[in-house]
Amino acid sequence: MLAQKPSRKERERQRHRQEILSAALRLFSEKGFHNVSMQEIAATAEFATGTLYNFFASKEELFFELLVAAAEESLGIVLPALEGDGDERRRLSRFIRLHARIAREQAIALRLYLLESRGRCLSGPRVEAKKKEIDEQVTKPLSNVIASGVRKGRFNDIDPVVAAKCLSAALQALTLAAVEDPQADDLDANLKKVEAVFFDGLVKSRGGKRDA
């Protein structure tokens, strides 16, 4: 009663479903929600227009499902780093560096999420709500780790929520840039530089290394 139920017909159906999703993902992530038509998705997936509506109630629902899948996959890569072992600094470090893997493995899905990131009504209020929810799923654990570091005296006494938002925004910007133009920047190297910025800060705090 568990897994072996889907008998042929059902498997075919799921395969078709996946083909539609995959065609839609490619098109949406390249041209944005509003610049892709259901006809175009159907043609790309090699189905008729009406067939899409046997699987998805509307264009928005199709997009919504892609968004959720993309978010879950990316969050699944990056969130565990915050909960593993090691002190707070190591955890943040892992979290930051994992963004290179996201850029490599989830490039198209990432663009689906980040490209139309901040629109208010681009694809309906339901999509907007989901995006906010995703954002909090990153920001909350992130600020928890930072808060923990502050509590233990390992971090400076900064606001964990603001710090988490800053770090998250910076990572999103750099990761998106790397996805859009993979040859331009070495994301791995840039992420190490991000670490340097956020861990040590800009202003020189300690030993006299001044020369001017």
Add this chain to the structure above:
Amino acid sequence: MLAQKPSRKERERQRHRQEILSAALRLFSEKGFHNVSMQEIAATAEFATGTLYNFFASKEELFFELLVAAAEESLGIVLPALEGDGDERRRLSRFIRLHARIAREQAIALRLYLLESRGRCLSGPRVEAKKKEIDEQVTKPLSNVIASGVRKGRFNDIDPVVAAKCLSAALQALTLAAVEDPQADDLDANLKKVEAVFFDGLVKSRGGKRDA
């Protein structure tokens, strides 16, 4: 031959032009480029549909002009802070804190720019190019200031370009959040916390760092 040329007719025309621009700005910044129609703009501005085309060649051109104006006004507030007097730290500090003024005075214009910030084909490639240009107009002077601080030994030896991108992304995220929901967060206070994060970094540099 300088200023007193516009005689009545011309002044009226410019006034009508401004009314159209102002109605369009409000609508675009609330609903996004694709969710506003020319008939809606016309109705809001109390003109006929065709009248808009006496002033603007197309919907995209209308949006483009608003985008440029919004960018110039915001950049005009924030960029001078990077070139004034004071050392690098003071200049960055001014730059960061001025974002509160932008959020106050340019709220709607800011949303026009930030809401559809990262779309690829949302409103045409020309708009995209302009947005990239605006981004560089912030990032370049910003990284120059940081580089100067590094050169003089006042800042840690971090990559100025990456640091500038991080700071810019963080400021955009926080400012947009404050514009979208003015009551939720005190932007002034948050910006000071951003300063703390970027200037001093997360990890404690001074007293005994390791404990485990």
Add this chain to the structure above:
DNA sequence: CATTGGCATGAACTATCGTTCACAATATGA
């Protein structure tokens, strides 16, 4: 073989959008 049920089809429907244009209104100037 005939029946049934579900999936695929794609033309058609409705709605909306950006844009145009023939025309009206109004101001200008002789």
Add this chain to the structure above:
DNA sequence: TCATATTGTGAACGATAGTTCATGCCAATG
């Protein structure tokens, strides 16, 4: 006042979109 030019009008046009539905196809079932 009349001729003229400029601006405003809004119905209409063509294109395109999301969605529907009557129909055809095929596999499974009796």
